[in-house]
Amino acid sequence: MARSLKASAQALAVAVVVGLLALLVWKIVNDEGGAASALRRGEQPVAPDFTLAKNTIQSLFGFGDGVCVPVIRWVDQNVLTPVYEDECVGTKSASRKGKGSKNLTA
Numbered sequence: 820m821a822r823s824l825k826a827s828a829q830a831l832a833v834a835v836v837v838g839l840l841a842l843l844v845w846k847i848v849n850d851e852g853g854a855a856s857a858l859r860r861g862e863q864p865v866a867p868d869f870t871l872a873k874n875t876i877q878s879l880f881g882f883g884d885g886v887c888v889p890v891i892r893w894v895d896q897n898v899l900t901p902v903y904e905d906e907c908v909g910t911k912s913a914s915r916k917g918k919g920s921k922n923l924t925a
Contacts, residue, residue, distance in 0.1 A: 848855055854864035
C-alpha cells in the first residue's frame with residue numbers, strides 16, 4: 820500500500836513538473852514582447868546587457884557550483900539513494916536523514 824501511494828505521489832509530482840514546463844514553453848511562445856515574437860516578425864532580438872567577471876571560466880564554474888551542486892545533492896538524497904537502498908540493499912539507513920550516499924556499503 821505504501822509503495823503504491825509513493826509511486827502515485829511521484830507520478831503526480833512528475834505530472835506537475837511537466838505541466839509547469841509546458842506552461843513555460845507556452846508563455847515563451849506567446850509572449851509578445853520577447854525574443855520569440857521578434858523572431859516571428861523577422862527581427863533580430865537584442866541580447867540583454869550584463870557583465871561577467873574578468874575571468875569568464877571562473878564565473879561559469881561559480882554559477883555551476885551555485886546551481887548544480889545543491890540540485891544534484893537533493894536528487895541523490897531524496898531519489899537515488901532511497902531507491903537504491905530499498906531495491907538493492909534492503910535497508911533504510913541514515914540517508915533518509917540527509918546524509919546522502921556516503922552510507923552505501925555495497
